[in-house]
Amino acid sequence: PEGNSECGVWYADLPAQVLLSHCGFLLGDAEIWTFLLDAWGRCGCLWASSSSFPSPLRGTLCQCGQPRCAHPSVAVEDAFGAAVVTVWDSDLHTTEKPTDAFGDLDFLGAGRKASNFLRLSDRTDPATVYNLVTNIWGFQAPNLVVSVLGGSGGPTLQTWLQDLLRRGLVRAAQNTGAWIVTGGLHKGIGRHVGVAVRDHQTARTGGNKVVAMGVAPWGVVRNRDTLINPKGSFPARYRWRGDPEDGVQFALDYNYSAFLLVDDGTHGRLGGENRFRLGFESYLAQQKTGVGGEWLLPLGIHSPRLRIPVVRS
Structure with missing residues (x-):
């Protein structure tokens, strides 16, 4: 570069x-x-x-x-x-x-399979990313997309919402072949969704694997320099814990299957991923998988802009 x-x-x-x-x-x-x-x-x-x-x-x-x-x-x-x-x-x-940041992401000490990751522009064509995720990364096209927003400010989450995530949201995602999309950071709602996915995957005896996808702003990812390699990282060895909290940079959560790290050119600011995420989820909602029916999950709140269920904390 x-x-x-x-x-x-x-x-x-x-x-x-x-x-x-x-x-x-x-x-x-x-x-x-x-x-x-x-x-x-x-x-x-x-x-x-x-x-x-x-x-x-x-x-x-x-x-x-x-x-x-x-x-x-x-x-x-x-x-x-x-x-x-x-x-x-x-x-x-x-x-x-x-570009110089893409490949596999190995969370040091997490003891789990590496995740896929890519740094991309907030102006990226959603169709291009969808092809990447399904054709190159190999994720099965979703029958349902659940977009979980909010709750990134602190670690506390009300008990009822924790139960909703663990007993309802993730189970429904497995049964329907859904993707769960959050910010993918090891904080707030993203962390709680990650824990719910981990617990469910550990306890499950069959069915589909739940795909948790993090769409995070590149400019707030802690230790993002370790992800940069012009030839790709296979894997990038990512240190996600052990650093003091500064309220500006945040670690990625190790319970996610894939990360789209959206770069709008800013650093240390949350929200840089919003434009891409809205377009990407809108594109997903328009895809036909042969299942039929509306993409509506009783656990969520129907989004007024997209046909995608939304859970707000």
Whole structure:
């Protein structure tokens, strides 16, 4: 990658012929993954040294959340024209570069199978990601998608909601062949969903495996530097515990099957994944799996925008 900026926005555009060449792909084959490098991209936040670009870089931090020194110097005229920039915008103030974070994720000391992960742009085409998850990662297309939102601020969760997750949500997901989508962080509702999935998988005697998918903002993932490898990581050895809490960066939860780490160019800010997650879940809701009926789970609240059940804590 050019420069030393981590203010990356990653854009996925995997052409059909590349997908077809990966139909027989087995996870862990780094040579096949290298074909993805030409199709996936990122953007780096731009730093202009001219005084005509004052506001986003005033002080020690850019508005993206990164230090000024982490940005490559660019000409203001070339990047933004002659306009004075006062508010940083991910869509306007980033440039594309190749991706360098994807592969398998080994949670050190967790004693479980490695998860799949990919760093991608919040502007990524949902259809491209769906093809990746089903055709390359090998997850069966869902008959139901449960989107669990909220509750990321603290570890406390009301007892009734814990019971709902463990006895209702996960069991229903197994019986219907569902995907459970949360933020995937080892905190708040994401952590509780992870525990519910783990407990259910341990106790189950048959049926479908529950797929828990974390859609998290790249800019808040703790120890994300260990995930970066331009050739892919098979696996990336991820330290998820032992670091002091700082309220800015959070570990991924080890009970999830896959992670989509969404980069909108910001660092240390929750919510950068929202645009992609909404589009991705909307795309999932439009897929036909042959089951029929509405994607409605009695345990959830019907989303007014999507035909996807939502559980809010």
